[in-house]
Amino acid sequence: MDKVINNNSVIIIGKVVGEKEFSHEMYGEGFYVFKMEIPRLSDCSDILPITISERLLVDMDITVGKNVIVEGQLRSYNRYHNGHNKLVLTIFARDAYMPSEEEYEEKIKKPNEIYLDGFICKKPIYRTTPFGREITDLLIAVNRAYNKSDYIPCIAWGRNARFCENLEVGDHIKTWGRIQSREYQKRLADGGVENKMAYEVSISKLEYVKDDNNREGKEDENGDEIEAEAY
Template identity: 80%
Template sequence: MENVANSNSVTIVGKVVEDKVFSHEMYGESFYIYNIEIPRLSEHTDILPVTVSERLLIDLDIEVGKTIIVEGQLRSYNRYNNGHNKLILTIFARDLYIPCEEEYQEKIKRPNEIYLDGFICKKPIYRTTPFGREITDILIAVNRAYNKSDYIPCIAWGRNARFCENLEIGDHIKIWGRIQSREYQKRLSDGSVVNKMAFEVSISKLEYIKDDNNRENKEDEDETYKSNLKSEAY
């Protein structure tokens, strides 16, 4: 159980940009979504959804504009809409608090960190941008307690992209990076265009666990992914 708990770790520091919105209730416990704005090293920011239990909000004054620290996990679930399945990502808060000035100054140096330990569950896709940057899109399955898994889309760059291009379904990797938000446009069947937001992990460091993979079970792993994607819920 400890290894599972340590396979998915997120720490973010950011500003609350919207009032909380009710998400769901489970066993009498209510959960809410906060959108948190996190600075990048560039002038851009990422706005990430955080799922928070009402029990973490007791005696906390979390208002729009407040800076908070969130520690938790990046989780996925499947939303069924108009005959299609969509993978939804959210940061599930295990702890949330308002930092003092000294702690804020220390944490803001690295405001967006994630560590994942999982297995490749879909064939990596290598591509280049119009500016010639090399990118490989990968999807990894990270084990969670109670025989559940989270499916996390990730992006590798440069030499990591070239390396990831040759990974196979079932390969075991560990990654370090940050969670990023990305706006894109989607054209609907009626010809109209809507703005959408995607979330993914941008990889800064990657470790390939050579002697621990499930390559022999590639077909089973892929079918498990497809099956879980239909029923996964956080």
């Protein structure tokens, strides 16, 4: 159980930007959702969804503008909508608390960290942006308790992207990075557009687990850890 918990680890520090709303109840326990604004190193920020148990909300003032530290996991589930399954991501809080001003100022230096230990479950897609940046899109399956898995979309940049382009379905990798939000527009059947929000993990560092994958001849040069390019 500890191994399953530790293969998906998230810690974020930021500000509440949306009122909490009731989400669902499971085994008599209520769960709520709200959103947090997490600053980037640039002037931008990410708006991330949080799912939290009512047990963690006791004596907590989760109102807009409050600073919060959340530790947990990035989880996925399928939502059936208009005849299609949609992959929905949320940060599932295992712990949450209101930091002191001193603690917040210290921890905000690294406000958004995620570690994933999982397996490639879809052929990676390599592409370049209009500005010439190299990107590879990945989908990583991370095991969860009770024979469940979370499917996490990730992106790698630069030489990490070139390395990930050659990964195969079933390859075991470990990744470190941050969770980011990205706005995009979906074109509708009537010609209009709808503004949408996507969430993904931006990889800063990764490790290929060469002794645990689906390939022949596992002892190869791809076992080296790749350091991140600046992003």
